[in-house]
Amino acid sequence: MEQVTGQGQASFARAPGLLLLGGAIVLAYILLAILAGSVSGYDPDIIDLNQLLQPPSALHWFGTDHLGRDVFSRVIHGARIDLYIGFAGVIAPLLIGTLVGLVSGFFGGPLDALMMRLVDLTVAFPFFVLVLAIVAALGPGVESYFIALACVGWVTYARIIRAEVLVIRSRDYIAAARTLGLHPLYILIRHVLPNAISPVAVYVMTDIALIIVFGASLGFLGMGSQPPTAEWGVMIADGQTYISSAWWICFFPGVAIVLLGLGFSFLGDGLASLLRAGR
């Protein structure tokens, strides 16, 4: 007697695996962030001008940077600020974008046209002007970054989810829900959203990683974290002049971001396959 199971394995059997792996990685980071103080051994901001640019050693596992700070403890402490940036930065765009995409795609008509032109406008809006204005108004810092992101980042979510909704709304189960006299908003939340969310679930995890990286790229506008905060993106940016002489300054924060990105990637895919299996 043989066992034959379609091709490959059942996708929902795999979902928890990916989710677990991704969750474990992200959780590990969260733990590191919480316990940063006791794990790292050095104060991340302590400057030691006698220990500039030391290569990795038993004393300094990841070496020291151009100001003699311990890269290992900076990487560890970086988890704190970077997780914060990632999560806090994604939340508003996610919520706003999802809402706009849902409503716009579902109700269509003039509302949709209006919303989509608003999306166009937002995409077209000069981001740097926005950033400057926000920084000028609120002062430099990560919070300004979040606000700038919230103003702009939702667009992507809105477009993605709207594309899904446009197809879903013509399905019979939505028609059926209508004939049940259910409130359109309820239909939107209960029937449309769960069926449209999976690309968003994947993108949001990508987005978190992008937000962390992008923050560093905006440093030149006074955006993102302020020195001397240990933040991976900034550490990499600072280290770029030392690429040939002190690779470790960029390398370890880079690895930290990649690993975290992987964690989120697993999480996103796991979530998506869970959603798939939920059908």
Place this chain on the structure above:
Amino acid sequence: MGLFQLLIRRCLQLVPILIGISIVVFALVRLTPGDPARLLVGPRVAEEVLVEIRQRYGLDQPLPIQYARYVGQLIIGDLGHSFRYKIPVSQLIFNHLPPTLFLVCYAIVLTLIPTLILATVAARRQGQWPDHVIRVIGVAGMTMPVFWLGIMMSRLFGVSLGWFPVSGYGEGFVDHLHHLFLPAVSTAIWVTPILVRNLRSALLEEMDSDYVLAARSKGLPEGYIFRRHILGNSLLPTLHLLGVLVAYLLGGTVIVETVYAVPGLGQLMINSVLARDYFVIQGLTLYFALATVLVTFAVDVATAAIDPRVKL
């Protein structure tokens, strides 16, 4: 309704938005601290000089009057002059447009094919090693800051191997291809993984749908089923994501342009913002709006072309 009429309608819908965006941008840039006059002539100038410059450009007028003037100019098709360069904004934009356009198209070309291939492989080998390899490389590519990647690539392909120039735009098509290769690749390296992740997920979603089953029941080759049935149905969300990304890229890939010294719109924008070159910022904003509408329109047309259930 013909496509062309639709496009016209889109552009008409754009008009109020343009007005809105121009007012907001106008107000924002002017309310943001930072004196264009000082940035224009260097730090060591005397206060009187600054006053004189502000007067000359009408910056001392109340905002509504300044705006009215600006709109008056716009109506006769004049985007104004750059404070810094004293040349028409339209000319400045026109000069910086080709590199950006070229770069974006180049990057898209370099993105699309790998995206399709990688997403396909990842989806079909879901959970197997090719999937994981693609994921790891993708995440690395995505999370690698562009400025860092730029340095590495310049060093490797520009300095050590000498295969590609590390800066500039070049003269003539082939030269553009050569010069913009590294910038385009650097862009593709972070755009591709984003698209791959999304496409992969959508592919998986469609792969166990009933019509795929039906296609299998006809004994069609897997490759064909994939291309004709699964891909088309999965493409929409990714297409929209691509649309947004392209729209952003058309606004100038600031960092890539900076790292590879490509004289594109992104650089122009950031420099103008830093220098508070108001009219350039505003002119660029109008351009962005137009570019965005065109891209969105293209995506919407493509959506309707792919999916008959979606009406334009």
Place this chain on the structure above:
Amino acid sequence: TIRMATPYKATVLDPTKSAAAGEIELFGQLYARLLRRSADGKLEPGLAESWEVSDDGKKFVFRLREAKFSDGSPLTAADVAFSLSRALGEGSAYPAPFSAIESVEAEDERTVVVNLKAPAAPFLGYMEIFNAGIVSKADVEARGPEKAFTENPVTSGPFMVKEWKPNDRLILERNPHYWRTGHPKVDQVALIEVADTNTRIAMLQGGEIDVARDAPFAQVGELDASDKIDVPLHPSTVIYMTLLNHGRAPFNDIRVRQAAAHALDVSALTKAVTHGHATPANTTLPEALLFHHKDYPGISQDVAKAKALLAEAGAPQGEAVIMVTAGSVLSEQLAVLIQAQWAAVGLKSKIEKVDVGLWWDRLTTGDYDAAPSWWYNETEDPDLAARWALCGACGNKSFYTNYNNETVNQLTEQALNEIDPEKRKALYIRMQEISTEEVSQIPLYYPPYTNAYSTRVKGLMLSPALQWNFEDAEIVE
């Protein structure tokens, strides 16, 4: 062709319309001046063959040599008078050097007379600086100042504009009518604007350019070690310092300022930031200027004293704001170091990174406590430097620090009119002593230029006062 990548932008070609670094370096290539400096920094005849000074030092008579503009038209005294009047008159970006001038007259075709309000020691030197360049009166009047300087300006210097792509590059080609026959030796100079340091270095290493302006200190050693690249570390008039806002607490209190200065280990800090390539600063004026007070000990690190001073002043409330321009790596590093060393003596501070525009706004409105920054002087004479950085009555509140010491203000004016170099020296030394003692700013270090040159280029250098000698440089293959 000599190709140079520089972070400084060329935005205007009118010599009177800007005093920003990119233009300062450029104007000299386009517009010849009455005097010029030799390779060793001596003043020598330029467009003026010779000159005479009246005994009271208030009247200068310049004899012009036979010279032509790039369009072939003759360069006359009228052009000189026209140009100098523009430079000192309304609409000039930087009239300060010419403030002593009462009138400029063309006596005849060849003779220019300059009358001063009072004798001014640095005056001759000012006839050499970037905005004293001579432009064609006929052309400017014919085309109007906007057009004349955007489309193919008529130049008098070694080069003329071949192609200008604003915000990208400026290509200069040799001016066949330049008065120094045989110069320039190269046909073209391309000034390419490249904001990113690493890109400039990569371009140089990849052979795409011949000169990279401002290599990072971290890479100087490595670059110099390459046999294709030289980094000669020529002296500059640049000084890195920290501005302190005297206009508000805590730094309105001299004890806190002194504590802040004593808290810093300037030489360690210099070494860390510049990898030992710069000299720690001992006074408030740049080292490369005339009359720099070489032997002055400066304020040395003394943590105990700093703490004592702070205690005496009463511990400052809150955190001092250290404002830095975003994108300036060095300033940011300095800020971090300063913050740490201040913290060690109990002076709390936080760093705020803002973009250049905002930085200037906040600086001029006094919305900061400390601001690590840098400046340079366009001449080697300290007059303008003192007016800029030390004088509280010269229009910019001592670099917007609100430092205002009557004595220093008086000394500034006195030194301008004093002709005797020895006496001038004494005046400037006093000014340096007073201002350093009172911690008008905290001087940090005097960096050299870190321009990196391909070995293809011979004889090219940047003078301390930011003038290139492209006309003397050659390409050797």
Place this chain on the structure above:
Amino acid sequence: MTQARRQGSKEPILSVTSLNVDFATAGGLVRAVEGVSLDLHLGEVLGIVGESGSGKSVTCRAITRLLPLSARVSGRILLEGDDILALDENDMRGIRGEKIAMIFQNPSTHLDPLMRIGRQIGEGLRFRLGRNARQARQEAIGLLADVRISEPERRVDSYPHELSGGMKQRAMIAGALACQPRILIADEPTTALDVTVQSAILDLLRDIRHGRDLAMILVSHDLAVIAQMCDRILVMKDGRVVESGEAEEVVQRPQAAYTRILIDSQPEIMARRRSGAGHRAPLRAERPGEAMFRIENLTVEFSGRGGLLSGLLGTAAPATRAVTDLSLEIGHGETLGIVGESGSGKTTLARCLVKLVLPTAGRIWFCGHPICTMSRRDTVDYRRRVQMVFQNPYESLDPRMSAAQAIAEPLLRHRIAKGGAVGHRVRELMGMVELPVSLATRRPRQLSGGQCQRVAIARALAMEPQVLVADEITSALDVTIQSQILGLLQNLRERMGLTIILISHDLGVVRTFCHRAAVMQGGRLVETGAVEDLFGRPGQDYTRQLLAAIPRMPHTDLRGQSQSPPAAANP
């Protein structure tokens, strides 16, 4: 001699031995098929009948190895001596399409929404038989004509969503027949077809079977169809085969108890036994005043879409008229049957009634209120009173909601039941439609066609509507459950005065269950009248054709029946 006997000595082309199929579900492994064995010979038609949810579809899919990933299959399936379960995907692909083709039970989801149906039909031709695009298209048109789709040249370029339920089903059949398979597995291929088309399709299958020695497995709830078409019959219940044998034998002398019930509950038979109208409550005295529904000059058009290029050139395809100038009244408590050709606009009419499709012209009144101009609040109220069961129940259920959730939703949202009463009511409703409680947590994908259908019915009934618009509610149900559901509806009709609009292809059901019937063709109302009149003295040609095409249970010579060509020639 039947075909089977002629070939009896030969090896069967397909032989299934003790097939077991389990599904991994949230609640553990669920056995769907247990120990099923069957043999199929060339030129033979094997009928599978059985209770809804008894594993018919699963068995069929197991044979083509197209079960979902959560399925565990064991047993042996030999195709010409090769064990299919041991083949790899590549070899399997060689088998599918040419050797075994499958018609799925649920045509609408089995068609790619983005591909024109002509292409979908032609795909097999191009890849299996190497036709080029033009040839494939031509053949697709031919096939569409074979399955009686009118205007095949136009329809070949339609997208699935532009087709009616029956058209999709026929497109599906055409696609399966395209590559001239040796074995055809047809899972309820005619549920959405009206009797005329159905008989044409059955004729077509019969012709192919004779012409090409096709072996066929036919799953159907329609015993008459099975009896007409099949040589042998397999009766399934609860995943097991309860009886199998020669068709004649099984029909005439059913052995298993279940088979007997099955045959007995055949509505036609029932109707005959119960002297016509007995089953149907007489319509209560006409209530005075307004009719429940008054439809006046209803016209519905769907804008055509001729692809992007033609859109560009301004030559978009002409609009499709689904309903043309239709006027009709439906009284309180009345049961109106709507019958008619597939694609004649029945579903469109139904969708108009529940405000899912807005009429292009014409008006509809509900109890004197025009429904098209109702306010939002009135609409909610209206929808509480008028419920619809969709033609394709599977599509009408949210893929993420379990059966119980789907049924509970209206209860909760409209506060029809509260707290613990909800669960109770859900179970009650499931019981009413004969759904085992064990299916409560299943999602639509994990249910059989008939089970989905019943979930949809229960959901509609949960609203306690005054009007039920039922689009083909019986087609996916076996006769026993069918008669139970009809009994339930009748009960409701009698107790609560439920008005029912029943769209059905099953004229037997309409005749026994409805008071009045309306016949539609090409979007127009051809004829309406009391069923007795209509069925007894049809006034229109089309109605007569319909009646003539009703498949009947053979009572006498089965052999003669199955070999005589058109069923329409029957008395």
